[in-house]
Amino acid sequence: MFRSSPLNSGSVSRRQALGFGVLGAATLAAALTGCGSTNADKPAANAVPEGFPSYYPADYSKIVDASKAEGGKLTIYSNTDQENWAPILRDFKAKYPWTQVSADNLDSDEVFQRQLSEMATGKAPADMLVSNAVQAWASYGEKSDTLMEYDSPETKQLPDYAQLMPNVWAMSLDxxxxxxxxxxxxxxxxxxxxxxxxxxxxxxxxxxxxxxxxxxxxxxxxxxxxxxxxxxxxxxxxxxxxxxxxxxxxxxxxxxxxxxxxxxxxxxxxxxxxxxxxxxxxxxxxxxxxxxxxxxLGRGIGITPKAPHPATAKLFLDFVLSETGQNAVAEGGLSSYRDNVELSEGRHTYQEVEKLAGKDGIIRVPYTMxxxxxxxxxxxxxxxxxxx
Missing domain, CATH: 3.40.190.10 (Periplasmic binding protein-like II)
Structure with missing residues (x-):
């Protein structure tokens, strides 16, 4: 608490005293304002990076910066056609212009066979795996050190069934x-x-x-x-x-x-x-x-354990699960599942499947062996x- 002292009239004139009081008050006010300004700035310092939803972590910019340092390269082994990928890769590139994504189109089983054989040699170039081969995913996931541990900030915005198995999410529900x-x-x-x-x-x-x-x-x-x-x-x-x-x-x-x-x-x-x-x-x-x-079937997507470009892989995973990414997923002919996906001719969603087939008519396949x-x-x- 601030306490005022009595003025000494023998050494300081009234005018000087008033001047001092005004100056002191002004100085104090400025100091208090400065303190208030510093406190107000603290949330800004911890704010989510510009261009990301409010639920993203404040240090997400570190992943962005790390992706730039990696050169933005990304290699995906998948069983997904190029026409399905096209809108996704286009919109990801628009958000992260420095990225270069290569998405191979392999047979369902080949996605995992190729990754495992390359891991055995110690030289595995794939950053991510994408496939809707449930048995193959379940078998792959049972082995040790086959997936990178990562908790996407989008997870809590998605339905429970979006996470198919630990560290594997549904890119689409087809x-x-x-x-x-x-x-x-x-x-x-x-x-x-x-x-x-x-x-x-x-x-x-x-x-x-x-x-x-x-x-x-x-x-x-x-x-x-x-x-x-x-x-x-x-x-x-x-x-x-x-x-x-x-x-x-x-x-x-x-x-x-x-x-x-x-x-x-x-x-x-x-x-x-x-x-x-x-x-x-x-x-x-x-x-x-x-x-x-x-x-x-959920089309599983996950990051490999020793991804050569882990930061870019995290950006891509988060993008695919985001509102923008799920709209691109639908545009490419896959069935997205976020509630806020824009519906138009040629776009399909899991919610649409529920309406056409009925909730009781859907047979959803768990990622288990x-x-x-x-x-x-x-x-x-x-x-x-x-x-x-």
Missing amino acids: PVGIAYNTALMKEAPTSIAGLAKTVTADAAGYKNKITTRDVKGAWGFTVSHAFAEGSSDAWTGLDEILPSARPESSSGTQKEKILSGEYVAGFFISSAVGYPAEKASGGLVKFVLPTDGTVV VPDAEVTAFVSKWNAQLGS
């Missing part, structure tokens, strides 16, 4: 559906049971004209097994379709052969291929979600049904 050639199949198959009914009515005509995914691959097994487990009448329809079906190792191959007419229809095709194919084909290819059970014995039994049963 449904799996039926694609068909509208010129060759007049009656639209809206369910697996409906497709089975159509095939059964003309078994000779549909022989080898239906395609499905190869269940010996991680992705094919995951979606097929998930449907069989998640739909009570699954095998009733599958038993009728499989004798007319041939397996393919990728949705891209299936799409091309449906377009050409080699196949009339395909089931368990990724929407990442199905939606863009429908848009680009001018109506020749139609993609639908089965009403008797729609499998939804299926026991080997169960995998072997399922693959044997499935392949025994396939036509020659």
